[in-house]
């Protein structure tokens with residue numbers, strides 16, 4: 001984890017999902033970068049996302065890429081689009097579907113706080 005991403009990691013520890021927003025053009029991005037991916041401005045600020053997102057892609061990982069994640073396998077990874085705009089790769093509840101509305105939660109694993117999306121609660125019927 002590099003120093004650029006430190007605010008993102010600090011946010012996770014507080015159960016906050018942070019993203020970078022360019023003060024020049026308003027572009028939002030989740031990968032910690034030195035400059036805006038859209039306009040090149042270096043005037044970036046960190047914002048906390050509300051945690052609501054839409055699932056863009058789903059992958060079930062059967063074989064963990066590292067010892068750290070072997071205890072979790074099989075697990076579900078999703079690429080989501082946050083309501084604020086940026087895309088984020090994170091863990092998710094098994095069975096989530098593309099296009100589904102999800103909300104962010106957090107869990108601790110091997111000394112890190114990780115993001116896990118679960119389906120948004122169904123509105124109660126009248």
Ligand SMILES: [Zn+2]
Pocket residue numbers: 022023024025026027036037038039040041
């Ligand atoms: Zn920009």
